[in-house]
Every structure is written in structure tokens, then in C-alpha cells.
Amino acid sequence: MTQRWQIGDVKITQINEIAVEVGELDGLIAEATPDAVKAVPWLYPDYATEQGQTLWSVHSFVVDTGSSVVLVDTACGNHKDLPLIPSWGGLDSPYLDRLADAGYKPEQIDYVAITHLHLDHVGWNTVLEGGRWVPTFPNARYTFVQDEFEYHKGLTEGGDVSDDLGHAVTYNGADPDIHRQTRLVFAQSIQPCVDAGLVDLVPVNHTICEGVRYTSTPGHTKYHHSLTIESKGEIGFITGDFVHHPIQVAHPTWSSRSDWDREVSSARRQEFLASVADSDVLVFGTHFAGNSVGRIVSDGNAYQFVTV
Ligand SMILES: [Zn+2]
Numbered sequence: 176m177t178q179r180w181q182i183g184d185v186k187i188t189q190i191n192e193i194a195v196e197v198g199e200l201d202g203l204i205a206e207a208t209p210d211a212v213k214a215v216p217w218l219y220p221d222y223a224t225e226q227g228q229t230l231w232s233v234h235s236f237v238v239d240t241g242s243s244v245v246l247v248d249t250a251c252g253n254h255k256d257l258p259l260i261p262s263w264g265g266l267d268s269p270y271l272d273r274l275a276d277a278g279y280k281p282e283q284i285d286y287v288a289i290t291h292l293h294l295d296h297v298g299w300n301t302v303l304e305g306g307r308w309v310p311t312f313p314n315a316r317y318t319f320v321q322d323e324f325e326y327h328k329g330l331t332e333g334g335d336v337s338d339d340l341g342h343a344v345t346y347n348g349a350d351p352d353i354h355r356q357t358r359l360v361f362a363q364s365i366q367p368c369v370d371a372g373l374v375d376l377v378p379v380n381h382t383i384c385e386g387v388r389y390t391s392t393p394g395h396t397k398y399h400h401s402l403t404i405e406s407k408g409e410i411g412f413i414t415g416d417f418v419h420h421p422i423q424v425a426h427p428t429w430s431s432r433s434d435w436d437r438e439v440s441s442a443r444r445q446e447f448l449a450s451v452a453d454s455d456v457l458v459f460g461t462h463f464a465g466n467s468v469g470r471i472v473s474d475g476n477a478y479q480f481v482t483v
Contacts, residue, residue, distance in 0.1 A: 177277045180468055180483070182457060183406025185386055186239040188277045189459075189467060192250035192270050192299075195231035196262065197224060200420075204229075206429045207422050215425045217479055221465025222421045229420055230464040233263070233295050235270075236413055237279055238404055243384040244279060245286040246312065247402050247413050248461060249364075252298020256359045258350035263295060270299060271311070284312040286383050289319055290415025290461065291396040292327040294356065297364040308367040317368045318383055321376035323398035324365075330357040392417035392447065394440025395431065412451070413459040418444060421463055424471060424480045448478050457483065 178189040201207075209227030212218060222230050238245040250270060251257065257264030271281065289296055300317065301308040310317070326334075333354055350356070368374050379398070382388040389400040395416040404411035417440070418424065419431040427445045430437030451458065452471045458480070460467040469482035 178466075178468075179277075180411070180457065180459075182404050182411040183386075183409040184241055185404055185406045185411070186241075187404065187411060187459065188237045188239070188279075190235045190237060190250075190270065190273050190277060192233045192235070192268055193263065193266065194464065195233065195462075197230065198228045199262065200231050201228055203432050204420060204422060204429050205432055206426065207420070211426075212422060215422060217481075218422060218425075221482070222463065229422070231420065231462045232464040232467065233462065234467070235299070236459055236461075237274070237277060237284075238387055238402070238413075239279075240384060240386050240406070243285045243387070244283055245288050245383055245387050246284045246315070247288045248290055248296040248415065249287060249299035249311075251295050252301065252364060254303050255294070255298050255363055257294050257356070258359070259294060259353070259356040271302075281312050282314050284315045286387075287312055287315050287317045288383055288387070288389065288402055289317075289323075290401060290413070290417075291399045292319070292323055292360065292365065293396070293416070294360050294364075296415070296461075297360060300364045301367045308363050310368045310371050310373055313371075313373075315373060317374045318377050318381065318389075319365075319374060320381065320389060320398055320400050321378060323396060323400070324376055326397050327357055327365075328361065330354055331361045392443050394436055394443050395419065395434050397435050399435075409455065409457075411457045411459060413461060415461050417447070418458075418460060419462060421460060421480045424448065424478045425474070427477060452478055 180187045212223045212227035236247045251263045302311045386406045390403045392401045402413040428441045430440045434440040466482040469480045472479045
């Protein structure tokens with residue numbers, strides 16, 4: 176079933192890729208032990224199991240303003256080499272069929288917007304055709320925030336990762352070599368778009384098209400951006416990994432172990448949640464499982480995510 180929401184004149188549709196295996200990302204937010212998860216009752220059943228295991232999803236959002244179609248984040252992709260998270264690599268998912276079912280052919284995508292250049296956000300930038308990686312969306316401008324692009328390009332060239340706390344995270348059976356993984360991401364999902372002349376490197380807080388703009392939310396990566404959608408006085412906000420799991424709405428200071436800087440991430444998240452609490456702003460969670468869209472409502476000293 177296609178899930179769709181409206182912000183003024185803008186139509187937003189969720190395109191699912193994979194449901195993360197139950198328990199696979201437990202521990203990614205260190206404080207989110209099963210008991211701590213169970214203590215936030217509204218997380219069940221969409222965002223956690225009854226046993227307190229966290230649930231996650233990998234998906235994209237299509238933002239259709241009526242004059243432009245923007246695809247926000249492109250998930251893991253098919254047939255990719257993902258040694259950092261092997262279970263997300265080598266996929267053969269019907270993502271493009273789901274995009275078609277939602278009414279969009281690859282040729283109709285005008286812009287690809289990427290919150291950050293991690294492997295689970297850039298995969299469908301390209302598809303494998305005759306042994307070559309080619310851009311999936313031939314008519315799109317792939318808009319990458321220049322600072323984010325250059326930081327990750329630096330990692331392909333052996334750039335220093337010592338200030339990057341996120342790289343301390345390793346998964347079972349994974350190859351923790353971040354340089355190697357970033358080189359693979361660039362070779363398979365980024366460089367083919369550059370070579371095809373489809374990439375625009377854009378400044379911080381760039382406006383992609385009328386009503387859709389990047390919004391700086393650093394912490395998960397150094398130059399992470401969320402997306403703000405505005406139409407007819409209504410506002411939507413696509414989180415990216417700035418809010419990694421809904422438990423961070425109940426506990427804004429709990430950062431993800433895969434964050435570049437957990438203190439920066441925590442501070443920006445607290446500021447954001449305070450600014451939208453009890454407003455009509457619709458929040459679209461990039462890794463939220465089940466119903467991923469809702470409002471932020473005050474709840475004692477913190478907040479609750481109330482789905483719509
Ligand atoms: Zn992610």
C-alpha cells in the first residue's frame with residue numbers, strides 16, 4: 176500500500192526498500208536497552224517489539240510539488256558491495272516497481288536530494304546495466320551538499336577519520352574499513368552520476384526548488400542536512416539520520432553510536448524538537464518503521480511522536 180501525505184500543495188510518498196531485521200541495530204543507540212525501550216510505551220508496535228527490540232526501516236520519500244519531483248535519499252540500492260553492513264548489500268529489491276506503483280518512472284524524477292552520503296542513502300542513485308553502474312534517474316539533477324560530498328571524497332583518498340566517532344561502530348561479520356566502504360560507495364553510487372554530468376554541488380541550506388530546501392542538521396555526519404518542505408503555510412521536515420530512531424524524541428540527548436559527533440547531534444536535536452513541539456509541523460522519519468510520519472508533542476520533560 177502506498178503511503179502518501181500532503182503539505183499544502185505538495186504530495187509526499189514513501190517508497191520502501193528494506194525492513195531492517197529485528198535486533199540488527201539494537202545497541203546502535205547505546206542507552207536504548209530493552210528495558211529503556213519498553214519504558215516508552217508509544218514505541219510499540221511500530222518502532223519496537225514487545226520485548227524492547229528496536230525496529231527500523233530503509234526507505235525514500237518522493238516530494239512532488241506539482242512542478243518538480245524530488246526524490247529524497249535513495250536507500251541501499253540493488254547489487255551493491257556493502258562490506259560495512261553486509262546484510263544490506265547485494266539486494267535485489269523491487270524498489271523501482273514500488274516507485275512506479277506510486278506513479279513515478281525514473282525519467283520523471285527532476286531532483287535527487289541526499290541528506291548525507293552514507294551507503295543506505297545513495298544506493299538507488301545508480302543501477303547496474305551490462306556490468307556498468309549508470310544513473311537511475313537520467314533527467315535528474317543530483318544535488319549533493321558540497322561540504323558533505325568533499326568530506327566523503329576525502330575519505331576515499333584516505334582522509335583522517337579520527338574525529339569521526341561513527342566509525343567506531345562495527346557490525347557482526349562486517350569489514351570496519353571505512354575508507355574501503357566509502358571508495359565502494361563513490362565508485363558504485365556517486366562517481367557515475369558525476370561522470371554523466373548530472374551532479375550539482377550545492378551550498379549549505381540550498382533551496383532545491385520552490386518549497387523544498389536543505390536544512391543543516393549536523394551531528395550524524397559533519398555536514399548532514401535534513402529537508403524542509405513548505406507550501407501554503409504548512410511545513411514538513413524529512414529527518415535523515417538526524418533523528419535516527421523515534422526513541423530520540425522521548426530521549427533527545429541519546430545519540431546514535433554511528434554519529435560523527437554525538438554532542439553536536441544531541442544539541443541540534445534538542446533545539447529542533449523544542450522548535451516544532453506542539454506545532455503542526457509534520458515530521459517524516461527516514462528510518463522510522465511502520466507509520467513514519469507524525470507530529471512532535473510535549474510529554475513531561477521530553478516529547479512524544481504522534482503519528483498522523
Ligand atoms: Zn541511514
